[in-house]
Amino acid sequence: MRTLTTERLILPPWDLRFEEDLCRLSNDPRITRYLGDGLPWERERAITRHGELLEHWREHGFGWRGIVLREADDESVIGVAALNRLPQPLPGVDEPAIEIGWWVDPRHWGRGIATEAATAIRDEAFTDHGAARLAARYQPANHGSGNIMRKIGMRHHDDVIGPYDEDVRVYVLERADWWTWLGG
């Protein structure tokens, strides 16, 4: 379980001490607006998810990471950079696929933090975990998230209806395309 670092960020594996950070971030409607049902998470839901995130690391050796600013005096988590096994296969996306995602505290939006973190965990998925492909999903109104997918080399794959009857756009990055993207 190694901590990733980038020019401005520290990305530690999900940790017991991140429970309150998850409760705070997931209770912010600006964060959850385009996630699933769009509702802020109640504390109980966040705590259950926190336990699942720790379990995911134990089972698969990768998972969600906190985003910490290198410039900060403390180690407070200002976002998440997420890799996880898809809960169920996506239509037309061959398994094994790893899902990639990101949240950033709204106080830090617009500084390229999500893109920087996404680039690091994209490379982690292919180099450390031998991923065959990455998948990501976003609701079409969530333009920022779609921009990140394109900026890290992902391509539009399909449009589907999510479990809350919401429109969902699916993006994929195949291993061979990632290598080409890097100039390999």
Ligand SMILES: CC(C)(COP(=O)(O)OP(=O)(O)OC[C@H]1O[C@@H](n2cnc3c(N)ncnc32)[C@H](O)[C@@H]1OP(=O)(O)O)[C@@H](O)C(=O)NCCC(=O)NCCS
């Ligand atoms: C999507 C999100 C992670 C982007 O975080 P960020 O650190 O601001 O992202 P970046 O600075 O790397 O910019 C990525 C895109 O976000 C958008 N963006 C940037 N600043 C923004 C702001 N102040 N307000 C709204 N969107 C903004 C832009 O579209 C940008 O793309 P561009 O640089 O090509 O114009 C952030 O808005 C967020 O946490 N949203 C809530 C959680 C979420 O929806 N996650 C994705 C689920 S699919």
